Amino acid sequence: MAMYNSKDRREMAAKRELKRKEADFGPPRKKYCRFCVEKVKEIDYKDMKRLERATNDRGKIYPRKLSGVCAKHQRKLSNAVKLARHMALLPYVKV
Numbered sequence: 066m067a068m069y070n071s072k073d074r075r076e077m078a079a080k081r082e083l084k085r086k087e088a089d090f091g092p093p094r095k096k097y098c099r100f101c102v103e104k105v106k107e108i109d110y111k112d113m114k115r116l117e118r119a120t121n122d123r124g125k126i127y128p129r130k131l132s133g134v135c136a137k138h139q140r141k142l143s144n145a146v147k148l149a150r151h152m153a154l155l156p157y158v159k160v
């Protein structure tokens with residue numbers, strides 16, 4: 066009988082879970098930065114359509130992992146959202 070430590074067991078469980086997800090939904094899709102694809106030079110704080118897509122229903126900014134935005138554009142996007150909040154174009158919190 067093979068002896069596994071807790072780290073090995075977690076890794077094996079994670080691999081099984083990934084295989085199960087791939088069987089149900091297919092392989093994970095690569096996310097591309099929508100700002101890089103559209104070749105956006107600057108993210109404007111007045112562009113409400115883009116900024117609202119970057120926030121959830123509670124007003125929080127989506128993280129890179131969920132939105133698929135690259136690091137450079139995530140920094141610019143978060144600054145634009147914060148400026149729009151300060152200028153009262155976006156709410157800090159949606160209820």
